[in-house]
Amino acid sequence: MEVTKITNATRTYKIGEVETKALRGVDLSIENGEFTALVGPSGSGKTTLLQLIGLLDQPTTGNVFINGKDATHLNRNQRADLRKDAIGFVFQFFALIPTLTAYENVEMPLLLNGTKPADRKKRVNEMLEAVGLTDRAHHRPDQLSGGQQQRVAVARALATNPKLILADEPTANLDTENGKQVMDIMQRLNKETGVTFVFATHDPRVINYANRVVTLQDGLITNDSKSNGKH
């Protein structure tokens, strides 16, 4: 079953009189449980495509479907609701709220979707354990290493049990060892829980983890190949 589908999507940015076409007509369908890498050089449209899939942005033309539902024309609040329940995000920078502890950062999406306190506590502890950070639960982001912060971000992305996790260059700011740890965790969770991961990257070591690699260039998909992935 498709977790997300993009049909004939274009995205044009207009800055002053200058128009930039970030996507020029993309069709992409992601099946449940995939571990997909979006690859391509800088400016190829990877992040733009992730933003459209993640409902952070809307296509200039074309359609975006999430779990079979057309989400193209949803308003801001409807998109926020859908993101809250169906999509998790991991960003390139360690996108945690600096004033909240690791525990509270993971708890935030559960607060937003109204999970009961007891269930919330259980779920946060489960997720911190899943990323190996139970002992860092009450540390703030500035008391954690980059790798630990990104693991907290993965735990937060998974907290509400979404079907789809979008990760934009998740290892770009990590050293090799930490990058590997984060990718190992993401791959393990993909296998254990069946959650779908789509991540943008141009790191060859990360690409090797993917069981599907979608290549973009100049706003178009130029290659789409499936493999067994690393390990």
Next chain:
Amino acid sequence: MTQLFKLAYRNLWRNKTRSLLSSLAVAGGMSLLLLMASVLEGELRGALQNTIRLQSGHLQIRPASYEEGKISLKWEDMIADPDQVAGQIKSLPQVTVATPRLMASGILTLSDESKGVQIIGVDPASEANQPFREGMIAGEFIQADDREGILIGNILADKLKLNVGDQVNLLVTTSNGDVDEQLFTVRGIFTTRTPGFDESNVLMPISKAQAFTATENHASTIFVLLQENEQAELVAEALRSNNFQILTWRDQNQFVVQFEDYAGVFLVFLYLIVLGITATVVTNTLVMAVFERTREIGILAAIGMKGRGIMAQFLAEAALLATGGVIGGLIIGGAAVAYFTVNGVYIGDMGITGVLFEERIYAHLTLENAITLAIVTYIITLVASLYPARLAARMEPVEALHGLGD
């Protein structure tokens, strides 16, 4: 809700100095307004109470022919048998004091110096004389049977260099139109701490004043004090008759009453100016916070926080700033008000005709003023945060997260 305020508190604490300065601006604005409101309230209240206890009373019973500003000693312009009239008025339950007074214009002379004065004939036993009794700074209060004694205010005594026991010449035009002149002895010197009054009034027993002005068994007015200011209209209505004019303290102190209205409008302008400045500080603080935390706003939006949730976040921060500011304002302003309530501010002789300002203004803060100001400050601070809160809420997630990839 707890999480909202916990996050708001931590966000404010990220930039302690800026948050404290913003809260301090709110506190400063509120303190200033508390002080201004209480000093103005104190000034008006003091002037009114002073004028009531010394000059107008809560009510004055005047003859039907009485004209404002004109002191006439003609019998037809006076109240005959005033003790009986006063006795009838006293029977009303709201009345605490009703006493006849006789007013006459006179000239006080001492060797080659002379000064125009108002002679007030009073019943020395009346409680209405309490302000003079309490303010005696030299000598003794006059007795009812004293035929030569007078009391003078300390400013008049200073100007003419008079002491207790000194003799002065008083000159009046009597009810017959004749001029009479008599030597009096200064029995005592009083101060009402009201320079305008203490410079121009001479007190003597009403029986002597009647004899001196040939107004036997007549008085200019019945001076009435009530339990409360607000009873004046009610009692005036009860006393209404064709033979007398009943003048309430409002009738006699139109200037103060109008001044109070103007002062209220003036105070609203001051509120707006001071709170406008305070609001600008709060708006700037939060706008800076919005721009500093654009990326965080993007993250919150990405994980599903709606615009109103983001708005609530900044409103919670403003609410905490306002709470700190209002509490600080009540403490700082309260301390300043307490100081000026006890010590007052020296203003000397304001010299406004018809209004008896005391030489010091004492701050007077009413609970109503304090609560109103606290609520207004709180609301203005929250209103000031609406713009930055909406700015944050309207950010598109993709723009807030801008520059995170290609």
